[in-house]
Amino acid sequence: MSEEIISLKNITKTFVQSSFDGVFNFKALDDVSLSVFKGELLLISGANGSGKTLLMSIIAGLIRPSSGLVEVKERCGIVFQDSDLQILGETPEEDILFGLKNIKLPIEERNKRLEEALKKTGLMDKRYYSSRSLSGGEKRRLCVAGILAMRFPVIIFDEPYANLDYEGVVQVNALIKELRAENYTILLLSHELEKCYALADRFLVLHRGKKVFDGLPDDGLNQNLKEWSIRPPLFSYTKREDLIWI
Template sequence: MKALEVTGVSKIFADKTIALEDISFSIDQGEFCVIAGSNGSGKSVLMSLIAGLDEPTGGSVNLFGNSAGLVFQDADSQILGETPEEDVAFGAKNFGLKKEALEACVKSSLEQTGLLHKRSAYARTLSGGEKRRLAVSGILATNRSLIIFDEPFANLDWPGVRQVCAVLKKLKDEKKTIIVLTHELEKILALADKFIVLDKGKIRFEGTPQEGLRQNLEQWSIKNPAAHYSTLEDMLWL
């Protein structure tokens, strides 16, 4: 069963810049999709259209009654409460939960992302990885059926990357429908069921991760995630 269908979508801004051109693809319920692309490829514009933050110039986005939750690249922009507990409760309250149900929902959501022990901490002092996990907690509390991650590894250190990957793996195991928009394929492609490459507003590849690795990804300004380092010189990105 489909969770998302994007059909012939285009986005043209007022200055005539074409951000997306004739984009079509679908994602099934429980599928984990990685959409890769360099800066300016159209990833963030596509994310905004799927999440309902903007309208396409042409074409359609069908969520089949599902609701999309978005984990922004800048996790700080999503923090609305003083503590993780208050932050998660903020969204859940807007969905009508009261007292005991609200407390149970907040506890469960923080527990799922490994943040229950920090429920009373000052949210702004959390690490980058913890802030992204907090954003996921908020989405889980509002029972979103599709979760979109926009560059989830941006500005994270290695422990933070591992924290986010662990949450993504858990969500996949729970059969959540996931979209990850990233150019850092080496960190997440192994979890994907579907792989899409965007370049200059167009889909250049759609298929399995295994098929994607057989493409010349560098022609679309994406580093080959399977690159092998055996010498110090291999680590020069020239």
């Protein structure tokens, strides 16, 4: 068994909401427990509003739970759904160096990490391009490059396929496969299972703030995913009439 590097026990997150009927407490996460092991790729799925992004934010230390225990032994980097909000530099080189300068690394070490991150993410030839002119897939890879340069061993991808075309999805998955092979720990949050299910070592489902499944991907395919508002990924397209989501 690999080393457990993330442990959540009985996590609950409650928000106070108001309506015409008055003020009430809403449980966005309800008694969620999970473990993440070093080097695994955990695919976390669920419909919009199921609590995926909130859970990610708690793991990364951005939000504190209302109750429960959180233990994270490794530093986590997040690739957010909207890459444009995460990119701060005018060029990929400037963006990657932003975090490295903030931690006051010597210039030699900064340059070494910059070169390594650009090479690993396939952005070496785009290092002086305008960051805003990059494709969707390239922007996702740039966000990963910044995390790699900071040497974060855990990478969280929040809906990484949002607004990507086919080429962008292929680029992101190729990078995820490479990172997985290099023993990075990856949490992949997505409801688009047909794009990433084969990458997963383990599959977890959140539904209305509760953990409803946590197990092997093969066993996950036997679950009634539609009951949790998730589109089953196993579809066979053989004729034009199949090409519709119903």
